[in-house]
Each structure stands twice: as structure tokens, then as C-alpha cells.
Amino acid sequence: MNISAILRKILRRSVLLSAIALSLNITLRGSSAPFDSLFADSTLRVDYILAGTPASPSIATSGTGTFSGWSGPRAGLDRYPLAGNIHVTVTDSLSGDTIYTSGLSSLYCEWLELRDSVARAYQCPVIMPRPRRSAIISLKVNNSHHQTIAEHTMPYSPQDILVRELAHSPYKCVPVHTGSFTGTKIPVAILPEGFRECEMDSFHIYAQRTVDAILCHEPFTTYAERFDFFTVDVPSTDSDVSQPAKNLWRDTAFGSHFSTFLSDRYLTTSSLFKVHDALAGTPYQHIVILANTPVYGGGGIFNSYTLTNTGNPYFLPVVVHEFGHSFGGLADEYFYDNDVFTDTYPLDIEPWEPNITTRVDFNGKWENLIKEGTPVPTPANPESVPLYPVGLYEGGGYSSHGIFRPADQCRMRTNDIDSFCPACQQALSRLILYLTGE
Numbered sequence: 001m002n003i004s005a006i007l008r009k010i011l012r013r014s015v016l017l018s019a020i021a022l023s024l025n026i027t028l029r030g031s032s033a034p035f036d037s038l039f040a041d042s043t044l045r046v047d048y049i050l051a052g053t054p055a056s057p058s059i060a061t062s063g064t065g066t067f068s069g070w071s072g073p074r075a076g077l078d079r080y081p082l083a084g085n086i087h088v089t090v091t092d093s094l095s096g097d098t099i100y101t102s103g104l105s106s107l108y109c110e111w112l113e114l115r116d117s118v119a120r121a122y123q124c125p126v127i128m129p130r131p132r133r134s135a136i137i138s139l140k141v142n143n144s145h146h147q148t149i150a151e152h153t154m155p156y157s158p159q160d161i162l163v164r165e166l167a168h169s170p171y172k173c174v175p176v177h178t179g180s181f182t183g184t185k186i187p188v189a190i191l192p193e194g195f196r197e198c199e200m201d202s203f204h205i206y207a208q209r210t211v212d213a214i215l216c217h218e219p220f221t222t223y224a225e226r227f228d229f230f231t232v233d234v235p236s237t238d239s240d241v242s243q244p245a246k247n248l249w250r251d252t253a254f255g256s257h258f259s260t261f262l263s264d265r266y267l268t269t270s271s272l273f274k275v276h277d278a279l280a281g282t283p284y285q286h287i288v289i290l291a292n293t294p295v296y297g298g299g300g301i302f303n304s305y306t307l308t309n310t311g312n313p314y315f316l317p318v319v320v321h322e323f324g325h326s327f328g329g330l331a332d333e334y335f336y337d338n339d340v341f342t343d344t345y346p347l348d349i350e351p352w353e354p355n356i357t358t359r360v361d362f363n364g365k366w367e368n369l370i371k372e373g374t375p376v377p378t379p380a381n382p383e384s385v386p387l388y389p390v391g392l393y394e395g396g397g398y399s400s401h402g403i404f405r406p407a408d409q410c411r412m413r414t415n416d417i418d419s420f421c422p423a424c425q426q427a428l429s430r431l432i433l434y435l436t437g438e
Contacts, residue, residue, distance in 0.1 A: 035074040039129035051121035059152035071283035104303035168281030194292035265297035300325030333413035354427035366423035
């Protein structure tokens with residue numbers, strides 16, 4: 001029997017089990033069963049390739065692996081609070097219950113919005129707790145109108161011999177901040193990019209400054225004891241990172257570079273499988289990558305990674321801003337007067353990000369923080385800084401009209417403001433409490 005026939009047989013069996021469950025009046029729903037009854041204390045990693053053109057997007061898997069230990073939340077796994085542009089769902093094959101769901105984003109989703117006609121491919125590794133029983137794992141990619149444009153479904157079996165044991169990372173791990181919280185904590189791995197072996201001491205200094213900067217911003221200050229930050233010392237052959245605009249290409253651990261989508265300051269990496277290989281066996285959920293470069297720039301992608309420069313004077317505000325993206329799913333609150341990116345957020349759709357709104361479906365965002373009688377749009381008042389009166393200020397998500405932000409100023413709008421606005425703080429607090437089991 002060839003491989004295609006085997007896969008069809010496994011999928012038919014999974015579908016049959018789901019049908020049996022439905023015949024017993026077991027409906028598709030979230031499971032309230034204890035974590036240990038549904039999942040092993042292990043991490044399952046599925047490596048996806050997102051590819052094609054905007055006219056014909058596709059998803060494929062390039063491998064699956066596992067390692068011991070699961071460092072994410074253990075309750076409410078069927079109801080992740082933020083959607084992202086990509087949705088992951090794990091369904092128990094027998095009961096039909098949704099036992100795990102998560103949201104994330106990818107450079108692939110941004111590239112789709114560019115309407116590029118050239119077929120491209122992006123790596124998208126996804127980690128999740130390893131199911132004890134057979135399950136169906138689904139990945140959906142949505143466009144800016146929240147429409148599913150590509151979907152991949154695969155059967156998972158604990159007995160699958162092709163799920164490889166991932167080799168534990170050989171690199172040294174160094175704690176930077178260890179929280180004292182006795183429940184589930186949030187582990188954040190900090191990786192070096194463009195730091196040679198002889199430059200690791202410098203990397204550790206930047207890592208400590210990064211953690212100090214994040215934890216001095218509310219609500220991270222209040223919830224500091226719910227976080228663990230640690231470094232994983234992956235050396236590069238060359239110092240600095242690649243700058244395509246100057247024809248400077250460096251041999252670094254994760255191949256990061258500026259000029260992503262031809263934006264001079266957009267610093268990203270496409271080598272996400274290498275990033276996750278470097279972390280295999282460590283208790284990580286979120287990733288910060290520090291680049292050894294004085295050039296201004298960075299990037300933050302929700303539930304994927306933060307990547308920023310270190311040698312620039314704006315290093316600390318940038319790393320906090322980008323962590324707002326990658327950890328909290330916060331949107332950019334700045335805008336351009338010429339509205340060059342007005343296609344990013346359609347005005348007839350409510351963005352999934354918690355800190356901008358088109359007012360199509362504002363409920364559940366920051367309406368509880370707005371005082372009665374606040375005008376819409378709320379007029380900017382520079383004299384109010386740093387009090388940040390909460391309202392509906394027009395301009396955000398790169399557009400000057402039709403998209404509203406919570407405050408006149410915020411860390412998600414400018415590097416010169418030293419805190420997140422109250423709405424961003426509320427959104428981050430809600431996420432931290434979910435991830436730590438409350």
C-alpha cells in the first residue's frame with residue numbers, strides 16, 4: 001500500500017470515529033476535562049509551510065516532532081482569547097470535542113496583502129500539548145476580511161512512527177528572571193542573532209536590559225512573578241545582521257535581515273524551523289530575538305517572535321513595542337497621513353487586535369474604560385499626557401481615517417511614550433491571567 005493510500009485510510013478512520021461520536025449525540029464542543037486526561041506532559045511541534053500566491057494559497061506540513069514537557073497553559077485550552085490571522089484547532093477524534101485552540105500570525109499573512117504574483121513559501125512551526133488519543137489537527141489561514149483562504153487538516157496518532165523525538169537543544173540556557181508564582185508561569189526565551197561566541201557577554205547584558213524594560217511597563221510590572229525569562233546562547237559565525245539595501249550579507253544563526261517587504265527598518269527572519277530547533281527541550285512559549293546591530297529596526301509577529309536591534313538608542317522602547325505585538329497581539333496605533341497602507345484593515349470588518357477598532361463590533365474591547373459623554377472621535381489633547389484619557393481617537397492601524405485607537409499616545413504608537421495606554425494594559429492583563437490559569 002502506498003503512502004497516499006495509508007494516509008487516506010487513517011483519515012477515513014478518524015472521520016468514522018467522529019461520525020460514531022456524533023451518532024451518540026456527542027456534539028462538537030470544547031472539552032472541560034482535566035489537562036492530564038487529554039494531553040501528555042509533552043510538546044508536539046508541527047512544521048507547516050505556507051506557500052503559493054495570493055490567488056492560490058496553500059498549506060503543507062514538512063514534519064512533526066515532540067519533546068518532553070509542556071510549558072503552556074493547562075486550563076481553558078479550547079478558548080484562546082485572541083484570534084490572530086491563523087487558527088490552530090485540535091479535535092479529539094472520538095468525542096468530536098475541541099481540546100485545544102490557539103491563534104497566531106505570520107509574515108505569510110502580511111505578504112498576501114501585498115498582492116505579489118510570485119509564489120513564495122514561509123515556515124510556520126506551531127507548538128501545542130501532545131494529545132493522548134487520536135486527534136485531528138487543523139490549521140486555517142484567514143485574510144484581512146476574516147475569511148478562510150487556506151486550510152490544512154491532518155490526523156494525529158500517538159502511535160505515529162513518523163513523529164520524531166526532537167533532539168534537545170545543545171545550547172547553554174541562562175536564567176534572567178525567574179518568577180515566584182506557584183501556578184503556571186509564562187516562559188520567554190531570549191535568543192542572540194549576530195552575536196559570535198566571544199560576544200555572548202554583551203548579549204547577556206542586552207538580554208537583562210530587555211527583561212528590565214519589559215517588566216517596568218504595566219501590566220508586566222504587576223505580573224512580573226508570573227514570567228520566566230531565560231537566554232539560549234546560540235552563536236553566529238558573523239557579527240551584525242544582513243542589510244540587503246547595502247548588499248551586506250552575514251552568516252548568522254537565524255539568517256535575519258532588514259528590508260523585509262522592501263521596508264528598510266523591518267527586521268525579520270524566515271528561518272523559523274532553526275529558531276525552534278534551538279529551543280527544543282526548553283520550557284518556552286514566547287520568543288525574543290536580539291540582533292547585534294546598531295541599525296534601527298525590528299519586528300513583532302503575534303505568537304511567533306519579537307526581533308529587534310540592540311545597538312540603537314531606541315533599542316529598549318522598540319523591544320517593548322515589538323513584544324506588545326508578539327506577546328499581546330497588539331496592533332500598531334500609528335498612522336500615515338498619506339494612508340499608504342489602508343488595505344491592511346478593511347473598514348467594514350472589526351480587527352481581531354484588542355487595541356484598535358473600526359467600531360463594527362466594538363463590544364468587549366475598551367468600551368468599559370470610556371467615560372460617559374466622551375466625544376467620538378475623541379479630540380487629541382497633548383496637555384493630557386501622561387494621563388492618557390481613554391476614548392476613540394481616529395487614526396491607527398496605519399490609516400488616518402476609519403480606524404480608532406484607545407488613547408492619544410501609547411507605547412504602541414510612539415517610542416517617546418514610556419507606557420502602554422490603559423486599554424493596552426487591560427488587554428495584556430486579560431491575556432496574562434488566561435495564560436497563567438485565571
